[in-house]
Amino acid sequence: KNSNEPPVVFHWFPIIGSTITYGMDPPRFFVENRAKYGDVFTFVLLGRKTTVCLGPAGNDFVLNGKIRDVNAEEIYTVLTTPVFGRDVVYDCPNSKLMEQKKFMKIALTTEAFRQYVPIISDEVTSYFKRTADFKGQLGEVSIPPKMAEITIFTASHALQGKAIRDQFDESLAALYHDLDMGFSPINFTFHWAPLPWNNRRDHAQRTVAKLYMETIKRRRANPELDAQDMMFHLMNSTYKNGVQVPDHEIAHMMIALLMAGQHSSSSTSSWIMLLLASRPDIMEDLYQEQINALGPDLPPLQYEDLAKLPLHGAIVKETLRLHAPIHSIMRAVKQPLHVPGTKFVIPTNHVLMSAPGVSASDPVFFPKPDLWDPHRWLPDSPNAPSLSRAPAGEDEEKIDYGYGLVSKGAASPYLPFGAGRHRCIGEQFANVQLQTIIVEVVRLFKFRNVDSSNKVIGTDYASLFSRPLEPAVIHWERRE
Ligand code: HEM
Numbered sequence: 011k012n013s014n015e016p017p018v019v020f021h022w023f024p025i026i027g028s029t030i031t032y033g034m035d036p037p038r039f040f041v042e043n044r045a046k047y048g049d050v051f052t053f054v055l056l057g058r059k060t061t062v063c064l065g066p067a068g069n070d071f072v073l074n075g076k077i078r079d080v081n082a083e084e085i086y087t088v089l090t091t092p093v094f095g096r097d098v099v100y101d102c103p104n105s106k107l108m109e110q111k112k113f114m115k116i117a118l119t120t121e122a123f124r125q126y127v128p129i130i131s132d133e134v135t136s137y138f139k140r141t142a143d144f145k146g147q148l149g150e151v152s153i154p155p156k157m158a159e160i161t162i163f164t165a166s167h168a169l170q171g172k173a174i175r176d177q178f179d180e181s182l183a184a185l186y187h188d189l190d191m192g193f194s195p196i197n198f199t200f201h202w203a204p205l206p207w208n209n210r211r212d213h214a215q216r217t218v219a220k221l222y223m224e225t226i227k228r229r230r231a232n233p234e235l236d237a238q239d240m241m242f243h244l245m246n247s248t249y250k251n252g253v254q255v256p257d258h259e260i261a262h263m264m265i266a267l268l269m270a271g272q273h274s275s276s277s278t279s280s281w282i283m284l285l286l287a288s289r290p291d292i293m294e295d296l297y298q299e300q301i302n303a304l305g306p307d308l309p310p311l312q313y314e315d316l317a318k319l320p321l322h323g324a325i326v327k328e329t330l331r332l333h334a335p336i337h338s339i340m341r342a343v344k345q346p347l348h349v350p351g352t353k354f355v356i357p358t359n360h361v362l363m364s365a366p367g368v369s370a371s372d373p374v375f376f377p378k379p380d381l382w383d384p385h386r387w388l389p390d391s392p393n394a395p396s397l398s399r400a401p402a403g404e405d406e407e408k409i410d411y412g413y414g415l416v417s418k419g420a421a422s423p424y425l426p427f428g429a430g431r432h433r434c435i436g437e438q439f440a441n442v443q444l445q446t447i448i449v450e451v452v453r454l455f456k457f458r459n460v461d462s463s464n465k466v467i468g469t470d471y472a473s474l475f476s477r478p479l480e481p482a483v484i485h486w487e488r489r490e
């Protein structure tokens with residue numbers, strides 16, 4: 011054991027190591043061990059030495075790591091490739107992923123969002139009209155399953171096109187569920203195991219991919235001129251080496267986007283509804299904001315209206331500060347890595363881990379960090395973030411990895427969408443989708459907790475994306 015490795019978190023057993031304490035509550039695990047060992051420490055996760063680098067400097071070190079030093083696909087491919095399919099995302103060289111992200115971004119333009127807002131609005135309003143759980147004047151309902159349905163309908167219709175969305179009413183929903191069973195942290199380790207759900211996952215992946223490829227052939231035969239959806243753009247994309255994107259890669263990228271959009275948005279939208287139920291006063295502020303900005307008759311929502319609703323935007327921002335769906339970002343170490351400002355050198359048998367959420371709830375940057383206070387993101391708030399401590403210069407700098415300029419600023423304490431080469435390309439879509447859902451829900455209902463308290467339910471960290479524990483019941487009442 012050479013002396014310049016980071017301190018190791020005390021654990022009783024090898025292999026198991028700290029897996030259970032980490033897996034049960036990662037944020038608590040990070041904060042408790044940061045107090046003991048500082049911003050850089052190693053723990054054993056399912057037999058793997060995992061070195062965490064916390065704080066804005068840690069976020070920068072991991073997320074802006076050079077490609078020769080850190081590698082994402084080696085860690086993630088065992089989890090994602092069986093679900094998405096081959097030759098895309100983490101089953102190809104990073105340079106190919108960068109081109110695939112460029113292609114995906116082409117369908118995520120403001121022009122596309124103009125089309126998506128009415129689509130999302132209609133899916134939300136028609137959902138609440140037809141679902142049994144919201145019949146009558148008032149009632150109680152566990153909200154996460156409802157938000158999972160709303161997000162799959164809104165994301166699939168906007169991003170995948172009406173043909174795919176309509177298949178979610180029957181066959182595709184069951185297939186999606188089987189695919190989803192394979193998207194679990196257990197598969198980080200036991201991906202090879204012929205577990206029953208892995209067989210169902212593989213069958214579902216092949217079936218869904220086939221369904222997409224048939225749709226691609228049909229659309230190529232008679233192109234729907236107006237559809238600017240993701241499939242249309244991927245069908246007209248060509249790699250730098252001149253190769254047109256093959257049909258199976260289009261199908262597999264569509265699955266990847268479906269999984270990304272679904273899990274992140276359904277978790278975040280569930281949190282938003284639960285937090286609004288804990289603060290009915292804020293839900294009224296939202297209704298008032300719409301009336302002040304759009305007029306008392308509340309006309310059908312358009313993309314341009316979202317810019318006039320800053321509190322709606324702050325709801326998403328503040329929810330992601332406390333409930334980012336991805337709590338741990340991991341990289342393989344490709345060569346011994348010196349941690350700047352320390353004597354530590356991280357060896358290549360370690361996995362590197364970033365947890366941006368730790369600095370997002372650090373009192374140094376966010377006064378009363380554990381308080382869900384969307385107003386903190388608006389002017390003149392007492393709890394305004396003091397992001398000025400993060401070196402502003404870096405935030406200004408932008409860099410292009412091949413899919414457009416991204417802010418180099420990984421030294422920021424607020425990174426729910428990551429940073430650097432692997433940064434999210436779905437941020438704008440997620441904001442449009444989530445804010446549109448909030449606008450429509452606020453127009454239809456008033457929420458409160460069943461016991462009228464300000465309590466918020468705990469977090470389930472057992473699945474790949476952190477999400478609310480279930481059942482998470484709220485009381486709803488139809489607005490007159
Ligand atoms: C609230 C919503 C979302 C959150 C919080 C989120 C978060 C993230 C984070 C933290 C990363 C970086 C992962 C890493 O560095 O290992 C990421 C990457 C990515 N996300 Fe999202 N995401 C969201 C929605 C979406 C949506 C809607 C899409 C697609 C339409 C999407 C597609 C992607 C893609 C393609 C990457 C790139 C992965 C890579 O380059 O390795 N995400 N996202």
Ligand SMILES: N#Cc1ccc(COc2ccc(/C=C/c3ccc(C(F)(F)[C@](O)(Cn4cnnn4)c4ccc(F)cc4F)nc3)cc2)cc1
Nearest residue numbers: 029033086099195266267269270271274336338471472474
């Ligand atoms: N015992 C025990 C025990 C042990 C440990 C634990 C918990 O330990 C951990 C540790 C790490 C993690 C990491 C989460 C993680 C990483 C990558 C991805 C992803 F790749 F999939 C994604 O980024 C997702 N994404 C992006 N944007 N929106 N979605 C993505 C990218 C591109 C793409 F096209 C499609 C995508 F969808 N997803 C999730 C989760 C849990 C529990 C129990």
